[in-house]
Amino acid sequence: MPSNAGTTRLVIVESPAKAKTISGYLGPGYVVEASFGHVRDLPRNAADVPAKYKGEPWARLGVDVDNGFHALYVVSADRKQQISKLVKLAKEVDEIFLATDEDREGEAIAWHLVETLKPKVPVKRMVFHEITKPAIQAAVANPREIDRDLVDAQEARRILDRLYGYEVSPVLWKKVMPKLSAGRVQSVATRIVVERERQRMAFRTAEYWDILATLAVAKPGEGPRTFNATLVALNGDRIATGKDFEPTTGKVRPGAGVVHLDEGGARGLAARLADRPFTVTRVEEKPYRRRPYAPFITSTLQQEAARKMRFSSQQTMRTAQRLYENGYITYMRTDSVNLSETAIAAARRQIVELYGERSVPPEPRRYTGKVKNAQEAHEAIRPAGDNFRTPGEVAKELSAEEYKLYELIWRRTIASQMTDAVGSSVSVRIRAVSSAQEEADFGATGKTITDPGFLRAYVESSDDENAEAEDAERRLPTLVKDQPLTADELAAQGHHTQPPSRYTEASLVKALEELGIGRPSTYASIMQTIQDRGYVTKRGQAMIPTFLAFAVIGLMERHYPRLIDYDFTASMENELDEIAGGDHAAVDFLTSFYFGSTNGTGDQAIAHAGGLKKLVTEDLSEIDARSVNSIPLFTDDEGREVVVRVGRYGPYLQRALPGEQQTPAATGEGEEGGSQGDRAPIPEGLAPDELTPEKVHELFLGGGGERKLGDDPSTGEPILLKSGRFGPYVASGERKSSLLRSQSPDSLTLEQALQLLRLPRLIGVAPDGAEVVANNGRYGPYVKRGDDFRSLDSEDKMFTVTLDEALALLAAPKTRQRRAAAPPLREMGNDPLTEKPLVIKDGRFGPYVTDGEFNASLRRGQTPEELTLEQASEMLAEKRAKGPAPKKKAAKKAAPAKKTTAAKKTTTAKKAPAKKAAPKKATSPKE
Secondary structure (H helix, E strand, C coil): CCCCCCCCEEEEECCHHHHHHHHHHHCCCEEEEECCCCCEECCCCHHHCCHHHCCCCCCCCCEECCCCCEECCEECHHHHHHHHHHHHHHCCCCEEEECCCCCHHHHHHHHHHHHHHCCCCCEEECCCCECCHHHHHHHHHCCECCCHHHHHHHHHHHHHHHHHHHHHHHHHHHHCCCCCCCCCCHHHHHHHHHHHHHHHHHCCCCEEEEEEEEEEECCCCCCCCEEEEEEEEECCEEECCHHHECCCCCCECCCCCEECCCHHHHHHHHHHHCCCCEEEEEEEEEEEEECCCCCECHHHHHHHHHHHHCCCHHHHHHHHHHHHHCCCEECCCCCCCCCCHHHHHHHHHHHHHHHCHHHCCCCCCCCCCCCCCCCCCCCCECECCCCCCCHHHHHHHCCHHHHHHHHHHHHHHHHHCCCCEEEEEEEEEEEEECCCCCEEEEEEEEEEEEECHHHHCCCCCCCCCCCCCCCCCECCCCCCCCCEEEEEEEEEEEEECCCCCCCEHHHHHHHHHHHCCCCCCCHHHHHHHHHHCCCEEEECCEEEECHHHHHHHHHHHHHCHHHHCHHHHHHHHHHHHHHHCCCCCHHHHHHHHHHCCCCCCHHHCCCCCCHHHHHHHHCHHHCCHHHHCEEEEEECCCCCEEEEEEECCEEEEEEECHHHCCCCCCCCCCCCCCCCCEEEECCCCCCHHHCCHHHHHHHHHHHCCCEEEEECCCCCCEEEEEEECCEEEEEECCEEEECCCCCCCCCCCHHHHHHHHCCCEEEEECCCCCEEEEEEECCEEEEEECCEEEECCCCCHHHHCCHHHHHHHHHCCCCCCCCCCCCCCEEEEECCCCCCEEEEEEECCEEEEECCCCEEECCCCCCCCCCCHHHHHHHHHHHHHHCCCCCCCCCCCCCCCCCCCHHHHHHHHCCCCCCCCCCCCCCCCCC
């Protein structure tokens, strides 16, 4: 698009990828440059605070709470170089277009750019929801001013989160553990996961039985000859199913009025029904109709990508970001299910081309979202452009994960404008009378799809992997009332009730959305944050809370329940939406939250007892660290209370009789003193709901606690198997030795323990008088003579190698060769800031990204495949801002001894004697 004659315009976007795509649509006269995201933020630490503010009492917060919540913004260290570049460009152009994203974050970035660059030329805001040539040209032709209401809402959210985090987190440091964090949304999300785990811990399974009958028609017409039916009633009373049992007791709910069959009852009934006639008593047929799903919004895209492709929320959003920036899809942070008229027309045209005219309904479909305060002016996530490109047309242009996500979005969009799936469903009841005159009713259901409609393009997945797909058919024979049937087989079936499923990222996002907590731009970061903070771990797709999360949520439930209340948190989101709409003042909102004033409006008033400031200062002394860091489990058969303690080195089990427990003064770190009864470490990776009485017993007696293996025949001292911080080991008196890699605590014998305690093993004496020993070290088993080492090829050899074998091995030349450098895990391209090539390598402590000069380890949850170039550039920029790590000073060599005078000798004698080095133990356990 040509610029006005002689006019030069600077267009600022967030990312280099976005800049590259847009610059291709804007022709000469336009300079497109990236800001690399946010350019200013509240200070991260004291070092970021400018010198003139360091003495201010509010400087640590970065927010002057007593002066209208004025925020102190500083340019990020890793953005200064880019800001200098933008300032220079701003002086060389006639006009500036701020083309950041169309949501609140994008609006705030645009405002921060104006405040930072202080341009002397006109500034305009251009917005678009897809990066296509027509959309970009339309955005340039129709600019607007910066929306201060959206900026105020984003600023209020940022300040709110800073106040919450900076005031509540120190409480966690003092009462639970250093370096923890609390957050307005992350703490609520953690609470949801913890509550689900509590339900699983309290769950008691129940067993129930029924009968599966394989029934056959005498003269098959349409449909199959046989079908399955399940026992549903006996003598008119319903057969118990999983929903009829109390989850915490495993017993039938009072008043359920059901027949609870056990194994004997089910097998006996099946035997009494053998060879008895079966008769159809009822056939009900109904039409089946299923409407298409709405187009994707941010949350549903994350859910379906997780179900169908096992993508994490972060992976989904990073992939979607690339698709958006390169012009393949519309903006991916949205809570609107709307499609534009041009998008609807494009979808309908493509449906006709691919599936025929019968697959398009007479009138276009329009959807209404269920999300509170959805921004309906935005569009749903869909393929970009006025003519959608099929997955086949873009396959060669996209990476594997980009292709998968694009196809998912394309299919969902197309399906949303197709006809309903229609068919019929049938419900059948069948009765048989047993030899004991018991009336047994069986039920069967079937579904036949006559026109799949939208199901040709898209079938939604379920969080329940065992659930039947929408397009699955269950065909039954043609049946009529009073029709006789015969039973080919009657099989008693046992079932167990199941605890509620753990949350996945997809189902947790869905839960937050249903509660009205969080917004499209925050879901992925919430999922990542609660994992990075150590509150949640993942096992496959399941999200498992740690005991640290139990301690943190327990503290907040007892002392700050309002701060993690679902309705209260949702009401804050609503207030932020009102600020964005210009219906509420940000200062009133923040004042209400922090100081506890009642300046809110009606039900939206956000005020609680004294506000956040009073809550976290005046109530601090009431929090008992020991109590907070103790998670009760149960009382064992001997009357001992079993609890999990969260300590500075991790969680551990403790059990003691109530009278044995001592409660020392809280240390502020969750540690305890005094006589505390038995302790046992909790193995890493063990989920809270897996600490059953049986598992706890195992941990105390053998699976990780202390267990006596026997007595040492040479000393008479007991040999104990223990579990330390770094794994299991054996101990006897002062001797200790870690277990070998090939050994298991469960199967360790007394003989093996004795072998371990005799390491290092003296093999013999070499001809030159030097001792030859075998031992186990950091790099495996070895033999040694003096300072000469050779590796053994197995751990068993330590106990069997002879002196001649050891000498022969030591006489052979060392075969260790310098290993060739391993190839990088991934080559990423050039750093947008420095133009240096970036690669990801595998290091001693895991994968890291490097430009050859600076290294940055990948954060928890990041994988080499998922890390984007922009993220890598940002990580290295932070490292550069900190400067190179200080080099360790080499130890000074001792000066050569000199002859001294008597006076000097006297002075030297007055110096403190040097400490003797502690004698090395033969072996040291990893404790």
